[in-house]
Amino acid sequence: xxxxxxxxxxxxxxxxxxxxxxxxxxxxxxxxxxxxxxxxxxxxxxxxxxxxxxxxxxxxxxxxxxxxxxxxxxxxxxxxxxxxxxxxxxxxxxxxxxxxxxxxxxxxxxxxxxxxxxxxxxxxxxxxxxxxxxxxxxxxxxxxxxxxxxxxxxxxxxxxxxxxxxxxxxxxxxxxxxxxxxxxxxxxxxxxxxxxxxxxxxxxxxxxxxxxxxxxxxxxxxxxxxxxxxxxxxxxxxxxxxxxxxxxxxxxxxxxxxxxxxxxxxxxxxxxxxxxxxxxxxxxxxxxxxxxxxxxxxxxxxxxxxxxxxxxxxxxxxxxxxxxxxxxxxxxxxxxxxxxxxxxxxxxxxxxxxxxxxxxxxxxxxxxxxxxxxxxxxxxxxxxxxxxxxxxxxxxxxxxxxxxxxxxxxxxxxxxxxx
Amino acid sequence: xxxxxxxxxxxxxxxxxxxxxxxxxxxxxxxxxxxxxxxxxxxxxxxxxxxxxxxxxxxxxxxxxxxxxxxxxxxxxxxxxxxxxxxxxxxxxxxxxxxxxxxxxxxxxxxxxxxxxxxxxxxxxxxxxxxxxxxxxxxxxxxxxxxxxxxxxxxxxxxxxxxxxxxxxxxxxxxxxxxxxxxxxxxxxxxxxxxxxxxxxxxxxxxxxxxxxxxxxxxxxxxxxxxxxxxxxxxxxxxxxxxxxxxxxxxxxxxxxxxxxxxxxxxxxxxxxxxxxxxxxxxxxxxxxxxxxxxxxxxxxxxxxxxxxxxxxxxxxxxxxxxxxxxxxxxxxxxxxxxxxxxxxxxxxxxxxxxxxxxxxxxxxxxxxxxxxxxxxxxxxxxxxxxxxxxxxxxxxxxxxxxxxxxxxxxxxxxxxxx
Numbered sequence: 001x002x003x004x005x006x007x008x009x010x011x012x013x014x015x016x017x018x019x020x021x022x023x024x025x026x027x028x029x030x031x032x033x034x035x036x037x038x039x040x041x042x043x044x045x046x047x048x049x050x051x052x053x054x055x056x057x058x059x060x061x062x063x064x065x066x067x068x069x070x071x072x073x074x075x076x077x078x079x080x081x082x083x084x085x086x087x088x089x090x091x092x093x094x095x096x097x098x099x100x101x102x103x104x105x106x107x108x109x110x111x112x113x114x115x116x117x118x119x120x121x122x123x124x125x126x127x128x129x130x131x132x133x134x135x136x137x138x139x140x141x142x143x144x145x146x147x148x149x150x151x152x153x154x155x156x157x158x159x160x161x162x163x164x165x166x167x168x169x170x171x172x173x174x175x176x177x178x179x180x181x182x183x184x185x186x187x188x189x190x191x192x193x194x195x196x197x198x199x200x201x202x203x204x205x206x207x208x209x210x211x212x213x214x215x216x217x218x219x220x221x222x223x224x225x226x227x228x229x230x231x232x233x234x235x236x237x238x239x240x241x242x243x244x245x246x247x248x249x250x251x252x253x254x255x256x257x258x259x260x261x262x263x264x265x266x267x268x269x270x271x272x273x274x275x276x277x278x279x280x281x282x283x284x285x286x287x288x289x290x291x292x293x294x295x296x297x298x299x300x301x302x303x304x305x306x307x308x309x310x311x312x313x314x315x316x317x318x319x320x321x322x323x324x325x326x327x328x329x330x331x332x333x334x335x336x337x338x339x340x341x342x343x344x345x346x347x348x349x350x351x352x353x354x355x356x357x358x359x360x361x362x363x364x365x366x367x368x369x370x371x372x373x374x375x376x377x378x379x380x381x382x383x384x385x386x387x388x389x390x391x392x393x394x395x396x397x398x399x400x401x402x403x404x405x406x407x408x409x410x411x412x413x414x415x416x417x418x419x
Numbered sequence: 420x421x422x423x424x425x426x427x428x429x430x431x432x433x434x435x436x437x438x439x440x441x442x443x444x445x446x447x448x449x450x451x452x453x454x455x456x457x458x459x460x461x462x463x464x465x466x467x468x469x470x471x472x473x474x475x476x477x478x479x480x481x482x483x484x485x486x487x488x489x490x491x492x493x494x495x496x497x498x499x500x501x502x503x504x505x506x507x508x509x510x511x512x513x514x515x516x517x518x519x520x521x522x523x524x525x526x527x528x529x530x531x532x533x534x535x536x537x538x539x540x541x542x543x544x545x546x547x548x549x550x551x552x553x554x555x556x557x558x559x560x561x562x563x564x565x566x567x568x569x570x571x572x573x574x575x576x577x578x579x580x581x582x583x584x585x586x587x588x589x590x591x592x593x594x595x596x597x598x599x600x601x602x603x604x605x606x607x608x609x610x611x612x613x614x615x616x617x618x619x620x621x622x623x624x625x626x627x628x629x630x631x632x633x634x635x636x637x638x639x640x641x642x643x644x645x646x647x648x649x650x651x652x653x654x655x656x657x658x659x660x661x662x663x664x665x666x667x668x669x670x671x672x673x674x675x676x677x678x679x680x681x682x683x684x685x686x687x688x689x690x691x692x693x694x695x696x697x698x699x700x701x702x703x704x705x706x707x708x709x710x711x712x713x714x715x716x717x718x719x720x721x722x723x724x725x726x727x728x729x730x731x732x733x734x735x736x737x738x739x740x741x742x743x744x745x746x747x748x749x750x751x752x753x754x755x756x757x758x759x760x761x762x763x764x765x766x767x768x769x770x771x772x773x774x775x776x777x778x779x780x781x782x783x784x785x786x787x788x789x790x791x792x793x794x795x796x797x798x799x800x801x802x803x804x805x806x807x808x809x810x811x812x813x814x815x816x817x818x819x820x821x822x823x824x825x826x827x828x829x830x831x832x833x834x835x836x837x838x
Contacts, residue, residue: 010634010647013455014601015445019438022460026434036432038471039460041441052457055474072617072635106810113614115621134812155637157813182433228435281707281728287714288700288707291728295706298782298815306728306738309700309710315725315768319738349734363717396717 001175003029004056005039008049008067008077009154012041021066021159028163030182032172033234044068049080053149057084061147064167067154069136071116078139081149082123085141095120095128095137102135133161140170182230185241187248188262189255190222191409197223200251207247210240214248220394220401221264225252254418257409264408265293271415272303272353277381279411280349281307282320282341284332285359285375290404305349310341320344333358333370335387338378342387346380354380356387357407361396375403379410386410386419420594422448423475424458427468427486427496428573431460440485440578447582449601451591454649463487468499472568476503480566483586486573488555490535497558500568501542504560514539514547514556521554552580559589601649604660606667607681608674609641609828616642619670626666629659633667639813639820640683644671673837676828683827684712690834691722696771696800698830700726701739701764703751704778704794709823724768729760739763739775752777752789754806757797761806765799773799775806776826780815794822798829805829805838 005025011017019041026036037060042052049068056063068077079089096117103112119136122128129138134155142148150167152159189197194216201207201214211232217224225248229237249256257267272279281290287309294304308319313332316322322340330336338356346354359375366372371391378387388410392402413419424444430436438460445455456479461471468487475482487496498508515536522531538555541547548557553572561567569586571578608616613635620626620633630651636643644667648656668675676686691698700709706728713723727738732751735741741759749755760775778794785791790810797806807829811821832838 010632011636011645012442013445013458014449014603014647015442015447015455016603016645018442019458023431023434023437026432028434030433036434037462038467039432039438041458043456048457070635071614074632074634106812108612108615113618115617116614133814157817184435283707283710285714286711287723288702288710288726288728291702291707291730292705292711292819295704295728295730296816296819298780301730304706304730306730306734307707308727308738309707309714309725311710311714311720311723311725312768319725319727319767348738349731361717397715400711400715 001033001062001171002035002037002060003062003064004060005036006049006052006056006063006065007039007041007154008044008065009041010043010074013043021154021156024156024160025064025066025163028168029171032168033175033181034171044074044076046076046080046083049077050083053081054084057147057149061145063149064152065149066152066159069119069138069151069153071118071136075118077151078121078123081141081151085123085143087123087125087141089121090124091117092120092122092128095122099135129162129166131158131162132165134158138162138166181232181234181237182228183232183234183237183241184226184228185245186227186260187225187245187252187256188222188258188260188264189225189252190257190264190405192223192252192255194218194223197225197252197255201248204247204251207244209244212240212244220398221405222255222257254413254416257412263293263297264405264412266297268408268411268415269294269297269300269303271412275415277353277415278303278305278351279353279355280305280345280351282310282345282354282356283307284310284316284341284357285361286357286400286404287311289400290355290357290407293404293408305351307345308348316341319348321347331370333360333374333376335376335378335389338376339380339385339387342378342380342385352382353411355407355411356380357403359392359399359403361399361403363396373399375399375406377403377407377410379407379414381411381414384414386414420452420481420590421454421456421479422481422483423479424455425468425471425475425482425484426458426460426573427463427484428460429462429493432462440573440575443575443579444483444485444582447587448590451587452594452600453590454601463493463495465495465499468496469502472500473503476566476568482568484568484570485578488538488557488570488572490538490555494537496570497540497542500560500570504542504562506542506544506560508540509543510536511539511541511547514541518554548581548585550577550581551584553577557581557585600651600653600656601647602651602653602656602660603645603647604664605646605679606644606664606671606675607641607677607679607683608644608671609676609683609824611642611671611674613637613642616644616671616674620667623666623670626663628663631659631663639817640824641674641676673832673835676831682716683824683831685716687827687830687834688713688716688719688722690831691772694834696834697722697724698772698774699724699764699768699770701729701760701773701775702726703729703735703760703776704780705776705819705823706730708819709774709776709826712823712827724770726764727767735760735763738767740766750789752779752793752795754795754797754808757795758799758804758806761797761799761804771801772830774826774830775799776822778811778818778822780818780822782815792818794818794825796822796826796829798826798833800830800833803833805833
């Protein structure tokens, strides 16, 4: 099955917004064996939308659009596409009622504004694609020849949710036979450089990639290894992923913390939960980022007690019990300070694990001895304290991200008896 | 002047690569008054490339392509487009010589491989666009009617370099007279819904948009109002932005916190710094996100002392001094608890401003009384305590983002005497 994607919005043509919707759609569709034959971006004008969608329909008979479903007057997707199919627009009372309930349940003042009712205008004969992630419903419009357009909202969160909830299941039901897929498998590593990793893998003399391609994807979380297959059935691809992925995982060894889009924070929380441990953080340069990452995971409250954001040195001393002498002798950015912060967080909050992070995120504050990017990390696991000092690359944001990730990785390694 | 962009590469259709080239080109072209009327992405196949470029040429007479100029057999852009213009391919000796020199100067082993010579194949009558950032030269092909295609490489760094060095100057020379620009101005609002904002603006009976278009861009930070001009000189556009933007700002009133890409955290830090205040945070559901946002800004250390991540209720009681009776009577998610958290953070860290956030980020933990998305926020400004309870939409991450933003906004409003 082939289809085309049309993303709608003036902001895409002005370059104000990078089109992440198109890439997300393409990736998800590839997973279920659907090929995207072309992507088009057009502005908000009704005639531009109609022209692009009509051309796409003529080529492929199947089109997904994103954008232009909102309540304002520049949201022209539905009437423009209704025109292609020769359908009139009508007000759908069920949608009006849903919008009303939604308005009330949010406690917003007054009645549903008239402008919002535009979202309840749908083409005659359309199927409504329910939107559990926002107010604008999606639309499925199909003609007697089986040609169809699925209209999704442009807000990425809503589009992604609706794709998973409603559209993908519908499309999977349309695809027949055993499709070949373009599939990929990702192995996530951290704490090892791309070049060290590639040396290890090159040294696997006997490794047969079985036609899979391998990409190294470095980022602040670490280096992901991505295997990609094409032209194979899902089953065949899975078998090759298992064999080749197993060999790569063995090569990367204790640097592997997960697969797919696994988050190191989840890995760490799972390990702590299994060992019935609790954790508290003490953050200086990261300013709360590590706490935010741990608590980003639903259900983290049985493991995460909380922490102290010790941005000012007084907070390090008064709340965490870092000794003024340590600050004076070694500086606020030192393994010694990080160790006392980790112990202090553990003592203060009564957790079994404490983490300390202190560093120089820049752009100012660097010295020849401790340049920007210097981050010291320590973990206190029931009195067993480990620490290291690292040099992180990137801008202020990335240095902080890498610092929090390195701290999580030290917890992971200690919990697994690797450090 | 209008043109179309065609980005070429299978990876764009598979979604492995997000098309940043298209957005960059659109932004840079808008700066010199060139409008992009459509963007298309196609795969590497010669017939797909030829079809997409031919259609784009028929619509607009001017096309920029990126991708498919490399040395491998799947780089079909040049022959595909030469076919549209009815031109044969020929080997350009000057380019071969340049490639040879480049090969040698890099110290690469042996002679220039035959495969690399494909980069020296160019259509008859083409103009070479010099590439100082890589090996594949760009191509300009034009017919007797003045219709043209400019082919740039797909590697973002090379594409951006060539655009700036060679293509933009060429295009600016094509546009005559005082160039008109596509420009925009953004007004950032928060704490008001898109529909309430649009009602306020619709009620400005006397507002003349002077030909500017207005877009509402809702997100977790709030609703941005973006005015866009096209077909005006830079000077004329600026004058209209000032008049129309002024009227919109007056309508949105105290919900406006900045313009452009201003961050509310920066606005708040600036206000605190000016008033010689310091701030400490007490975060439950946001788990450190507010601290992270404040400390994301370089130079925040003169204002931000730190805070307490009070994820577990014991931390709220023991560190922040929230009364157990308050938790029992009103629950951990209540304005009362948020107020005591704010006061507790202030007292514990000795800051002049304290912020408390507590809420239910979900997906679990909601009750009929306090559904997922309920967030209570309080600010204690030197003993003057204000709080509110709000209902945030979105997933766990977005609820937390909106919670932190709402807390910052309460600080902003109190500092400005608006709350």
